[in-house]
Amino acid sequence: MGESVFLNGEFIAAEQAFVSIGDRGFQFGDGIYEVIWCYQGRAFRLNEHIERLLGSAAGIRLELPYGRDELVKYVKQMLTDIKWEYASVYIQATRGPAVRTHAFPSDVQPTVIMYVNQGQGVPTSTREAGIATIIVPDTRGTLCNIKSVNLLPNVLARQAAVEAGAGEALFERDGIGVVEGAASNIFAVRDGVLSTGPLSPYTLPGVTRDCVLQLAKSKGLPVALEFLSREELITSSEVFITSTSKEVLAVTDIAGHVIGNGRPGPVTLELADGYRVLVERECGIKFGDNRC
Ligand code: PDD
Secondary structure: OOOEEEEOOEEEEHHHOOOOOOEHHHHHOOEEEEEEEEEOOEEOOHHHHHHHHHHHHHHOOOOOOOOHHHHHHHHHHHOOOOOOOEEEEEEEEEOOEOOOOOOOOOOOOOEEEEEEEEOOOOOHHHHHHOEEEEEEEOOOOOOOOOOEOOOHHHHHHHHHHHHOOOOEEEEEEOOOEEEEEOOOEEEEEEOOEEEEOOOOOOOOOOHHHHHHHHHHHHOOOOEEEOOEOHHHHHOOOEEEEEEOOOEEEEEEEEOOEEOOOOOOOHHHHHHHHHHHHHHHHHHOOOOHHHHO
């Protein structure tokens, strides 16, 4: 973790940052969060992440004590001396500390924290091989478009993936299809058409997903916004996941079924490279030989 963290308007030493055990984030999961990926200390798509944070806050009727510009300013301030190749900024806002009762307390001040961690990035060997995934039933509700800290189904799903030796768990929802990963959006290529789920209460509107859709448009790739069934997904020629930290990452195995020829496909690689070009352009950095 960076040396200082943000707690309710102040930058203080991480060891001195404490939150009340009565905090509603701790008691009820009554809060929201964001994860922003940073390259050589530059936050990628910062405005989009802050915009989503504001949307998540509105989604749980939480009035944040800071506006868009202040939040952007604080994130940049926190990144001032960060030189790591990769870093992640974590922001969390909860309804704050109060006597425990389910409904909103009348007099409560939100708790807002931010900190920065060094990021690892995806190893080249993993990028070249792609990842295996498992499919698990989607036990979440219909607020998945809100980035809330209620992540128990996601935690259990990812743990099941780890125990199965896989890199991600994909949620399958009755009557809808395979909607997204435990911490990622999902894309497939079928008959030359790139598909991902539409914006819905079943998925997070991923910032990386949005970048990929913009890239696909600029490259003239046909796109379909639709959820695929398990059968459609495993018979796709390419599948990949997207997230802030994983960027565009090939999926080469789903529940024991090999996808395509078992290697990252050409569309996936083109979009992964296009994403890195976007990062270079928007963050004003150069990856050099290490671009993908
Ligand atoms: N998760 N869907 C879910 C359920 C997620 O948790 C995430 C990201 C995404 C991808 O969103 P984005 O492209 O904006 O990162 C989709 C973050 C990284 C996390 O919880 O750590």
